Amino acid sequence: MKNKIAVHMRPGRHRSYDILIKAGGLKTLPSIIRKKWPGRRIFLVTDTNVSRLYAKNLQHAFDDVGIDSALFEVPAGEETKSIDIYYALIGALLESGIKRNSLVIALGGGVVGDLAGFAAATVLRGVEFIQVPTSLLAQVDSSVGGKVGIDHDAGKNLIGAFHQPSFVLIDPTVLRTLPVMEFRNGLAEVVKIAAALDADFFRFLERNTSRITRTNARFLARVICRAVSLKAAVVEKDERESGLRKSLNLGHTIGHAIEATSDFTMKHGEAVSIGLVAESQLAVAAGLLAVDDYLRLSRLLVQCNLPAKVPSGINEKRFFRSLSVDKKNTGSEPSFVLLRRIGVSLIGVRLPLPRIQALLR
Numbered sequence: 001m002k003n004k005i006a007v008h009m010r011p012g013r014h015r016s017y018d019i020l021i022k023a024g025g026l027k028t029l030p031s032i033i034r035k036k037w038p039g040r041r042i043f044l045v046t047d048t049n050v051s052r053l054y055a056k057n058l059q060h061a062f063d064d065v066g067i068d069s070a071l072f073e074v075p076a077g078e079e080t081k082s083i084d085i086y087y088a089l090i091g092a093l094l095e096s097g098i099k100r101n102s103l104v105i106a107l108g109g110g111v112v113g114d115l116a117g118f119a120a121a122t123v124l125r126g127v128e129f130i131q132v133p134t135s136l137l138a139q140v141d142s143s144v145g146g147k148v149g150i151d152h153d154a155g156k157n158l159i160g161a162f163h164q165p166s167f168v169l170i171d172p173t174v175l176r177t178l179p180v181m182e183f184r185n186g187l188a189e190v191v192k193i194a195a196a197l198d199a200d201f202f203r204f205l206e207r208n209t210s211r212i213t214r215t216n217a218r219f220l221a222r223v224i225c226r227a228v229s230l231k232a233a234v235v236e237k238d239e240r241e242s243g244l245r246k247s248l249n250l251g252h253t254i255g256h257a258i259e260a261t262s263d264f265t266m267k268h269g270e271a272v273s274i275g276l277v278a279e280s281q282l283a284v285a286a287g288l289l290a291v292d293d294y295l296r297l298s299r300l301l302v303q304c305n306l307p308a309k310v311p312s313g314i315n316e317k318r319f320f321r322s323l324s325v326d327k328k329n330t331g332s333e334p335s336f337v338l339l340r341r342i343g344v345s346l347i348g349v350r351l352p353l354p355r356i357q358a359l360l361r
């Protein structure tokens with residue numbers, strides 16, 4: 001099985017990079033770095049959970065091959081994507097002597113990837129960085145594509161940049177320690193990618209749901225590889241999300257609004273799962289999607305232990321306010337990515353609010 005994906009960004013080959021997906025790959029990182037980035041100092045950023053499990057060992061492994069590294073630990077959780085922690089991290093990197101030719105490594109979930117990536121994009125006007133994602137969500141979604149950033153009180157991910165990594169190393173064996181809830185979170189994005197872009201991959205997931213477990217690293221490597229290849233192909237064609245990349249927002253228009261209405265107590269993947277189902281109901285009602293495809297999608301999500309129903313008692317007013325302030329909406333009516341059939345999606349479909357209201361009720 002091919003486990004290396006080359007991402008070719010335009011313009012210029014210097015922005016191209018490899019993604020390596022390999023069970024046990026984390027152990028090989030020091031030797032890869034010694035070979036490809038000889039003599040560079042490493043600034044390893046991680047969170048408190050991942051530090052305990054993996055970062056300290058990784059730092060020892062760097063020592064063993066004579067690579068100089070410094071470790072920076074941030075608290076685990078979304079609150080870490082804040083201006084205060086970003087500022088403190090930049091301070092710590094500078095104090096430890098970061099230079100333009102240093103290498104930042106983000107070892108952790110999407111929070112660490114987004115924060116460390118944004119720090120790398122901005123400190124000294126930008127240094128190279130490597131993504132070593134450790135949550136399923138980060139492995140299939142956030143580590144690929146170059147979006148980095150932090151949150152603002154006005155909303156999530158409102159401060160950020162496009163800064164492509166120089167290398168992405170994905171080791172599915174680290175998922176065995178990921179909490180089950182977090183694993184499901186990532187599965188929602190896998191189902192989204194398959195539903196939006198690839199009917200064969202979707203069928204593969206339907207046939208193999210029982211094999212997708214946190215400890216089945218070899219099988220997960222196959223799943224992650226398919227998902228990442230699809231995302232990388234989209235990002236190559238449309239880095240800045242002016243067209244095709246929007247298809248990756250399938251389920252996210254309603255998903256984001258549900259997440260925001262829950263004051264972010266609901267996990268992103270659960271909200272996306274509900275969003276995928278609700279948006280495909282909208283697609284059926286709009287005459288775009290066959291009922292059978294809608295049923296396949298909701299069945300697969302339920303088999304992955306993800307929710308498929310809008311929670312009862314949702315605050316409608318807040319929900320619709322969130323729907324219309326979503327940063328990806330440019331007009332007054334919310335814009336959706338809707339399924340035409342499994343594997344084929346339409347972007348920029350505007351639907352009148354009353355139709356969405358009727359569905360929610």
Ligand SMILES: NC(=O)c1ccc[n+]([C@@H]2O[C@H](COP(=O)([O-])OP(=O)(O)OC[C@H]3O[C@@H](n4cnc5c(N)ncnc54)[C@H](O)[C@@H]3O)[C@@H](O)[C@H]2O)c1
Nearest residue numbers: 049076077109110111112134135137138142147174177178
């Ligand atoms: N940049 C992008 O394109 C993009 C795309 C999607 C999501 N995101 C961002 O990603 C973030 C969510 O990422 P996430 O779901 O990975 O959250 P996270 O980084 O908070 O990780 C979830 C939890 O799992 C823990 N963890 C991570 N790996 C572990 C492991 N191997 N073993 C045990 N525990 C582990 C973390 O410490 C944390 O407690 C959000 O901030 C979101 O905005 C970014």
Ligand SMILES: [Zn+2]
Nearest residue numbers: 189252268272
């Ligand atoms: Zn998402």
